[in-house]
Amino acid sequence: MAGNDINCSETNAHVQLELIGFPAPLPVQLLDITDGCRRGFEFVESSTDQLAGLIRVSPIELGLNAQNEVYRIAFKDGTAKRIGNIPAGAEPAGDNKFIHIIQQGHSIYKSTYIATETRISLSGESLELVTGGVICAESGRNAYALDISSNTNCKRRIKASHEKPVCLIHSGPTTTQTRLDRCSELSTQTRP
Known part of the structure; x- marks a missing residue:
């Protein structure tokens, strides 16, 4: 309605x-x-x-x-x-659920909000599709953008681009690289 x-x-x-x-x-x-x-x-x-x-x-x-x-x-x-x-900008996505997708810089973010009887809360995970820059994504460690961080001691660097985007999952204070298909909905949103 x-x-x-x-x-x-x-x-x-x-x-x-x-x-x-x-x-x-x-x-x-x-x-x-x-x-x-x-x-x-x-x-x-x-x-x-x-x-x-x-x-x-x-x-x-x-x-x-x-x-x-x-x-x-x-x-x-x-x-x-x-x-x-x-x-x-959040859109309804089923009963008591809203999806917010926003593009900032070289990233597209997807966050899910859940409405309970008493409050609105951000779901435990959000996605980020990175289409530019260099990401530090060492196995078992927190991933981060090298062009933003001052930490230069990264052993596994991944260059993100429109042709080879990187999918990150944010879960609480932890960010890790995940399979690209997890960000498939966001890859249709990219604009070179």
Whole structure:
């Protein structure tokens, strides 16, 4: 369901949202939303209940670090709870899951955000497809870009290019090289 299926009205310092096209759904109030109904509201319907899901509230000004506020809502009982933020460019990818893909420099990053009942969290792993520069990727050690790091004691250097990209997996504080097919979705995003 798209954001135009939501009717927004302002009362005092609150925003009231109503779901259009359903018999007698209760309105949901979002407290302390700055800029009121000038912001964008997108309803991401639950796969199990068409009157429940998530509301993404977009920022007024976009930029590289722009964030959407996310609320878990239920129109059948009029409840809303703020559970966190996700990058404004993140796209829904199934129930309670959002994918954010961004290109910076010679890398394309893919991060997955999971919405639970109480919060938004970054999944344990993210991917990076490197299409330029030199990577230190020693077996059993943390991988890193040599052109960024001052560490020059690397025994295994890999030159990344558009023709021979390198796939890295970030898991917590650890970054390791992984099979290129793990980044296959990102390889279609590259722009020389």
